Amino acid sequence: MxxxxxxxxxxxxxxxxxxxxxxxxxxxxxxxxxxxxxxxxxxxxxxxxxxxxxxxxxxxxxxxxxxxxxxxxxxxxxxxxxxxxxxxxxxxxxxxxxxxxxxYPSTRKLLPDSAEQKALARMRIDLVAKKCVPAYMRLLQAQTHDAQREARAEYAAALKEFASYLDGNKGPLHGGKDIDAVDIALAPWAGRQYIIENNRGGKLTAQETGEKYQEWYKAILSHPTLLKTMSDAEHYEPIYGRYLRDEAQSEAAKALRAGRVIP
Ligand SMILES: N[C@@H](CCC(=O)N[C@@H](CS)C(=O)NCC(=O)O)C(=O)O
The missing domain is CATH 3.40.30.10 (Glutaredoxin)
Known part of the structure; x- marks a missing residue:
């Protein structure tokens, strides 16, 4: 059971x-x-x-x-x-x-002020929602070797596309040196990338994701705000174990299994 x-x-x-x-x-x-x-x-x-x-x-x-x-x-x-x-x-x-x-307009800004730059940031957040997150979950839930290979390539391609919007002159993050809403959209999945790497074919290499993503990943993984909102790895294990065996019954897992979008 x-x-x-x-x-x-x-x-x-x-x-x-x-x-x-x-x-x-x-x-x-x-x-x-x-x-x-x-x-x-x-x-x-x-x-x-x-x-x-x-x-x-x-x-x-x-x-x-x-x-x-x-x-x-x-x-x-x-x-x-x-x-x-x-x-x-x-x-x-x-x-x-x-x-x-x-x-809270007087707090630190996570999105740019200009309407155009804000729209660009939202387009990138949309890319994370439509491509990166579903690909991550498909890779977790994939059971056959072929399905895992295909999902891993899809995830790596989505990360590469995300990284294509990073401006190397500003800093390793999308927001430059400071994290912004685009970084935050993907950061939690970076914090869980080790689950993919430990269970679905090893380290995601620069050959797969491109060098720019690797730089972003390194920077986000050591970001204090990501780190202080993470729990101990041992308690994520039983949760992600259910995804890895394709037994998860969450709304997101059921939707992806049925080919629907994440609710
Ligand atoms: N689209 C939602 C997704 C939220 C979501 O799926 N949350 C999960 C936990 S990671 C949940 O509450 N699952 C309960 C369930 O699936 O029954 C969002 O971005 O807030």
Missing amino acids: PVPDEEIHPVATGAAASLVAARKTPVGKDGVKFYSGWFCPFNQRTWMALEEKAIPYEYVEINPYKKEPSFLKLNPKGLVPCLESNGIPLAESSILVEFLEDA
Whole structure:
């Protein structure tokens, strides 16, 4: 019998546990309530944006697989991340990053001011959503040798395309030296690249992804905001084990298995 998806470690561990402990104080009108799943890469985008922008927030741990009625009231899709601001529940990781940008204009900017540059950044975020993330998940879930080879090539090509938008003169990240919303869109999957490498054919090489991606990967992997929102590797293992055996029953896993887009 496969282990059900809701059997996850209940709380953040490692670096992320210290951060959670520091973000437990209830916030008033100046902050937001963050309904978070410690393990979730989509969730981590929103978490990184909250931290980068130094917005006051109260961390609330949710196991989204349990579909508790109180959480479904906030997000009927039953997915983390979810934010509550002025009593209004909001969801969808990339939309939440943009919401924080709009709602807290005096905090550090994660998107450019100019309309054109902002549109370009959104096009890159869209590339991550439509190509990089689905390819990563297809590679995790691929069971045959041929399917794994094909999915690995698809993932590497998506990363290469992402890296083609990095400006080497500005710095290793899309935002230059400082992380921006484009970096944040992909960072959580970089933090989980080792799972691909350990289980789906070894290190992703410069030959596969291009040199530019390798430089970005090195820089993002040591970024303090990514590191402080990561839990201990041992607790991701049972979760990703289910994907690697293609047993995961998450909405995203079911959608990709059926050839649909990630909800
Ligand atoms: N498109 C959503 C995806 C969020 C998502 O899939 N979250 C997962 C955890 S990583 C979840 O809550 N899964 C619960 C389920 O599939 O039942 C976003 O970007 O926020």
